[in-house]
Amino acid sequence: MDVxxxxxxxxxxxxxxxxxxxxxxxxxTALVRDLAAIVGSENVCSTTAERMVYESDGFTMARRRPxxxxxxxxxxxxxxxxxxxxxxxxxxxxxxxxxxxxxGAMAPPGGIIISLTRxxxxxxxxxxxxxxxxxxxxxxLKVTQAVAAHGLHYAPDPxxxxxxxxxxxxxxxxxxxxxxxxxxxxxxxxxLKMVLPCGELLDIPGETEDNPGYDLPGLITGSEGTLGIVxxxxxxxxPLPQKTWTxxxxxxxxxxxxxxxxxxIAAGIIPAALELMxxxxxxxxxxxxxxxLPLDAQAVLIIELDGLEAGLDELGARVxxxxxxxxxxxxxxxxxxxxxxxxxxxxxxxxxSLGRLAPSHCTQDCVIPxxxxxxxxxxxxxxxxxxxxxxxxxxxxxxxxxxxxVLYDDRDEEQVQRVLECNAxxxxxxxxxxGTITGEHGVGVEKLEFMPLIFSDADLATMDRxxxxxxxxxxxxxxxxxxxxxxxxxxxxxxxAAV
Amino acid sequence: MTQPRxxxxxxxxxxxxxxxxxxxxxxxxxxxxxPTYVExxxxxxxxxxxxxxxxxxxxxxxxxxxxxxxxxxxxxxCRACETACPSDVKYGLLLEHTRTHIEEAAHRPVWQRxxxxxxxxxxxxxxxxxxxxxFATLPSRLLRNPPSxxxxxxxxxxxxxxxxxxxxxxRFPSPRPSRLQRLTPAAGGKKLRVGLLExxxxxxxxxxxxxATVRVLSKLGxxxxxxxxxGCCGALHVHNGYGRQAARMALRNMAVFEAAQCDxxxxxxxxxxxxMKEYAGLFPEGSPEREQAAAFSAKVRDVSEVVAALxxxxxxxxxxxxxxxxxxxxxxxxxxxxxxxxxxxxxxPGLQLVDLPESDHCCGSAGVYSxxxxxxxxxxxxxxVTNIESTGAEVVATGNPGCQMWIRSGLKLEGSSVRxxxxxxxxxxxxxxxxxxxxxxxxx
Ligand SMILES: Cc1cc2nc3c(=O)[nH]c(=O)nc-3n(C[C@H](O)[C@H](O)[C@H](O)COP(=O)(O)OP(=O)(O)OC[C@H]3O[C@@H](n4cnc5c(N)ncnc54)[C@H](O)[C@@H]3O)c2cc1C
Ligand code: SF4
Ligand code: SF4
Numbered sequence: 001m002d003v004x005x006x007x008x009x010x011x012x013x014x015x016x017x018x019x020x021x022x023x024x025x026x027x028x029t030a031l032v033r034d035l036a037a038i039v040g041s042e043n044v045c046s047t048t049a050e051r052m053v054y055e056s057d058g059f060t061m062a063r064r065r066p067x068x069x070x071x072x073x074x075x076x077x078x079x080x081x082x083x084x085x086x087x088x089x090x091x092x093x094x095x096x097x098x099x100x101x102x103x104g105a106m107a108p109p110g111g112i113i114i115s116l117t118r119x120x121x122x123x124x125x126x127x128x129x130x131x132x133x134x135x136x137x138x139x140x141l142k143v144t145q146a147v148a149a150h151g152l153h154y155a156p157d158p159x160x161x162x163x164x165x166x167x168x169x170x171x172x173x174x175x176x177x178x179x180x181x182x183x184x185x186x187x188x189x190x191x192l193k194m195v196l197p198c199g200e201l202l203d204i205p206g207e208t209e210d211n212p213g214y215d216l217p218g219l220i221t222g223s224e225g226t227l228g229i230v231x232x233x234x235x236x237x238x239p240l241p242q243k244t245w246t247x248x249x250x251x252x253x254x255x256x257x258x259x260x261x262x263x264x265i266a267a268g269i270i271p272a273a274l275e276l277m278x279x280x281x282x283x284x285x286x287x288x289x290x291x292x293l294p295l296d297a298q299a300v301l302i303i304e305l306d307g308l309e310a311g312l313d314e315l316g317a318r319v320x321x322x323x324x325x326x327x328x329x330x331x332x333x334x335x336x337x338x339x340x341x342x343x344x345x346x347x348x349x350x351x352x353s354l355g356r357l358a359p360s361h362c363t364q365d366c367v368i369p370x371x372x373x374x375x376x377x378x379x380x381x382x383x384x385x386x387x388x389x390x391x392x393x394x395x396x397x398x399x400x401x402x403x404x405x406v407l408y409d410d411r412d413e414e415q416v417q418r419v420l421e422c423n424a425x426x427x428x429x430x431x432x433x434x435g436t437i438t439g440e441h442g443v444g445v446e447k448l449e450f451m452p453l454i455f456s457d458a459d460l461a462t463m464d465r466x467x468x469x470x471x472x473x474x475x476x477x478x479x480x481x482x483x484x485x486x487x488x489x490x491x492x493x494x495x496x497a498a499v
Numbered sequence: 500m501t502q503p504r505x506x507x508x509x510x511x512x513x514x515x516x517x518x519x520x521x522x523x524x525x526x527x528x529x530x531x532x533x534p535t536y537v538e539x540x541x542x543x544x545x546x547x548x549x550x551x552x553x554x555x556x557x558x559x560x561x562x563x564x565x566x567x568x569x570x571x572x573x574x575x576x577c578r579a580c581e582t583a584c585p586s587d588v589k590y591g592l593l594l595e596h597t598r599t600h601i602e603e604a605a606h607r608p609v610w611q612r613x614x615x616x617x618x619x620x621x622x623x624x625x626x627x628x629x630x631x632x633x634f635a636t637l638p639s640r641l642l643r644n645p646p647s648x649x650x651x652x653x654x655x656x657x658x659x660x661x662x663x664x665x666x667x668x669x670r671f672p673s674p675r676p677s678r679l680q681r682l683t684p685a686a687g688g689k690k691l692r693v694g695l696l697e698x699x700x701x702x703x704x705x706x707x708x709x710x711a712t713v714r715v716l717s718k719l720g721x722x723x724x725x726x727x728x729x730g731c732c733g734a735l736h737v738h739n740g741y742g743r744q745a746a747r748m749a750l751r752n753m754a755v756f757e758a759a760q761c762d763x764x765x766x767x768x769x770x771x772x773x774x775m776k777e778y779a780g781l782f783p784e785g786s787p788e789r790e791q792a793a794a795f796s797a798k799v800r801d802v803s804e805v806v807a808a809l810x811x812x813x814x815x816x817x818x819x820x821x822x823x824x825x826x827x828x829x830x831x832x833x834x835x836x837x838x839x840x841x842x843x844x845x846x847x848p849g850l851q852l853v854d855l856p857e858s859d860h861c862c863g864s865a866g867v868y869s870x871x872x873x874x875x876x877x878x879x880x881x882x883x884v885t886n887i888e889s890t891g892a893e894v895v896a897t898g899n900p901g902c903q904m905w906i907r908s909g910l911k912l913e914g915s916s917v918r919x920x921x922x923x924x925x926x927x928x929x930x931x932x933x934x935x936x937x938x939x940x941x942x943x
């Protein structure tokens with residue numbers, strides 16, 4: 001998926017800014033001095049301007065200015081920082097590239113941000129065992145670039161892969177268009193080093209495929225930075241496919257397209273990617289990139305197959321047959337790498353190009369059973385009409401991972417309120433269809449209020465206890481992921497104040 | 500001025516940019532494209548961070564204080580962020596307007612302001628620049644050292660921390676700029692009448708590039724006019740916060756080239772070309788000047804755009820040379836020109852064009868940046884030189900005099916034997932032109 005809220009309104013958490021804005025208080029100065037003793041003064045951000053830019057991540061509807069931002073260069077420095085924070089009772093949060101879309105990397109009240117971006121070294125490439133060890137601040141795409149010459153790649157490919165970090169990927173269990181076939185981050189994480197909220201180091205080497213005991217990497221993946229600070233990861237490298245077959249299928253109705261998706265999967269075919277763009281998106285993308293998409297079509301699918309050269313064309317022919325049985329109007333196969341790249345660029349930059357349709361937009365992220373796609377999309381269309389808003393759809397159809405994008409103008413306060421309500425209605429519709437509240441963007445602060453929709457009190461209490469087992473003091477990214485966690489009730493988005 | 504009033508003035512000035520500022524969706528896709536972020540790894544030194552700072556001033560949430568000024572000053576203005584941005588944020592424009600406000604609202608100490616103005620004037624008048632370079636290189640000439648100019652003094656005048664060290668030059672510059680012939684006829688049948696921008700830096704530091712440009716264009720069937728009365732394009736002024744002066748310079752060039760009646764206006768300096776293609780932005784919306792400027796800009800071409808097209812039907816002499824190509828920011832990001840210079844070079848038989856890692860990563864020259872932010876400029880230069888060396892090429896080609904000078908200086912300081920040339924000089928060789936700047940200089 002892609003981008004989120006376009007030029008979102010300047011929404012503040014209640015009293016958040018006033019709490020930290022004056023900044024240079026006595027205790028703050030002492031804190032900055034002590035942090036500087038660990039990492040050097042040039043690696044602590046302390047001025048108002050410097051702290052201000054860390055107020056939010058890719059989710060800009062909530063923001064809070066950190067008391068300080070510290071940029072360690074090693075696991076040992078992270079440990080020292082965490083120990084310092086723990087001893088003073090100061091809450092802290094890890095931050096990667098700040099591309100997260102649910103407010104996960106926003107500072108807790110009075111807290112500090114531990115930024116991992118200086119930890120960007122690839123430490124070891126083990127080609128024989130197809131394994132790579134890197135610091136948590138390494139950018140996702142750099143891993144693939146480092147091993148591409150050897151015919152390998154790092155499979156999880158979020159649309160933000162040119163910017164987001166491995167640590168952030170682990171924290172959010174990031175996926176991408178190709179996770180349909182290759183899986184999400186958790187399927188590619190072999191080992192990690194994590195500084196626990198008390199400052200101790202958890203070190204799971206990941207040298208063997210199966211470790212006895214609890215699957216801690218599995219637990220930590222997707223924990224949104226609430227269990228500790230990941231400083232190193234060991235990931236699996238995947239061979240590049242021998243051949244790729246990429247096609248654009250054009251449909252007259254969105255229902256034809258979604259039924260086609262179900263049929264492809266039902267036929268036992270696992271495409272590398274299966275992405276849908278609706279008419280609104282087609283318009284914006286066409287205006288931006290002039291790919292030659294048909295402006296009168298209601299939906300297009302990008303279908304990608306990959307694997308061994310032998311048999312791939314036959315598989316393509318089968319997909320063509322399925323598309324034809326769903327009244328495909330046209331099936332265009334990318335002739336070369338350049339055409340394929342152009343098509344993927346349309347897809348990966350689709351959300352950015354929506355700026356051409358409206359000044360602001362806001363992306364939802366829900367997962368539903370694939371079979372429910374036609375019905376839920378129709379429902380979303382109805383919601384759009386009910387709230388008198390325009391909604392564009394571009395999403396990972398193969399996974400049933402929806403991204404309805406609400407288009408609006410954030411300078412109109414009344415519209416903003418409607419957008420918030422519309423979003424809630426979409427989330428509810430997805431949950432009612434047997435879906436869940438987030439596919440890949442995480443809960444952060446954005447989806448906190450929806451957690452009780454899918455989890456019982458007992459579920460949530462169990463998760464609270466897991467969290468407490470790692471973080472007894474409740475200092476590690478409190479107020480995120482779990483509604484009650486960390487005891488920071490004021491973190492629930494105040495939507496009235498938000499406008 | 501009192502603090503609250505200053506803050507209000509800052510807000511009013513930047514609030515005009517609101518429509519463009521809100522285009523930034525805070526996605527972060529520009530981060531890794533930004534050379535200063537890649538070096539410093541900090542949000543406040545990234546495009547997204549800088550836009551956030553501008554926006555918070557525009558919203559009245561923050562003051563344009565010293566810390567903010569510092570992080571805006573560290574920006575190279577290279578516009579790599581624009582290439583990466585899916586939302587089409589016009590970062591260059593945001594930065595230019597913000598910098599204009601910073602200079603106009605007198606946010607810097609008097610002596611720094613004067614220093615900046617002085618440097619701007621020196622660099623944008625060939626005659627003064629030639630004299631300045633002559634005196635600057637005098638000590639090394641007298642001491643019989645290799646030609647160099649002390650960059651550190653300039654940095655200090657500009658109020659910079661740190662010191663970029665001495666600038667190593669190819670040779671001692673002449674105290675007078677070398678001017679081009681006003682009219683050079685087309686060899687063979689005339690296909691085009693082109694007007695050439697002579698530039699400010701070119702006639703002083705790279706007269707041979709200008710001469711090669713004229714020779715190549717003429718051989719390819721262009722009548723080349725160098726209209727007299729033309730002046731600086733205004734690029735340095737636009738980029739450093741002197742928008743009004745730049746508008747005056749633009750008007751003058753528009754008039755001069757209009758009178759010369761050319762089919763296209765050719766520029767061999769990426770920074771100048773990029774500015775001249777964006778003259779319209781210097782004038783208010785709806786003004787007649789804006790329209791005139793747009794018509795003028797429609798005729799402006801980088802030399803590679805014209806030459807790459809004309810070379811296709813031309814027979815070239817082999818040039819046995821391994822060349823790598825550095826994308827000048829104002830070509831790749833400013834004008835979206837990447838393939839033409841490469842096509843031009845690949846057309847030459849015998850020439851082997853090898854890829855430069857991070858070819859579109861700024862070299863740190865960036866106008867007067869190497870004087871105002873010497874620390875970062877030198878870091879980026881070292882990175883560039885290491886990348887160049889890794890290719891094994893004998894020559895690095897780049898279409899901007901600032902890059903050529905800065906990279907050449909960096910190569911010399913590192914004791915490298917790689918030469919930095921303008922691509923047109925290499926095309927000139929293939930057309931049997933004169934020697935290149937790497938050899939003994941040709942005088943006119
Ligand atoms: C344009 C765009 C497209 C996107 N496309 C996708 C997509 O296709 N698929 C997808 O899954 N996501 C996508 N995202 C969301 C986002 O990029 C991912 O969630 C990504 O994994 C976040 O990485 P980051 O480094 O930016 O983390 P941040 O935003 O900095 O942090 C995210 C969370 O991770 C935690 N965290 C960060 N580093 C660490 C660490 N070292 N240790 C512990 N916790 C840590 C933070 O505390 C926070 O809770 C997209 C975002 C954008 C802006
Ligand atoms: S212009 Fe260059 S240095 Fe400035 S923010 Fe953009 S990419 Fe970074
Ligand atoms: S890529 Fe564009 S929209 Fe995204 S943060 Fe950078 S400037 Fe803003």
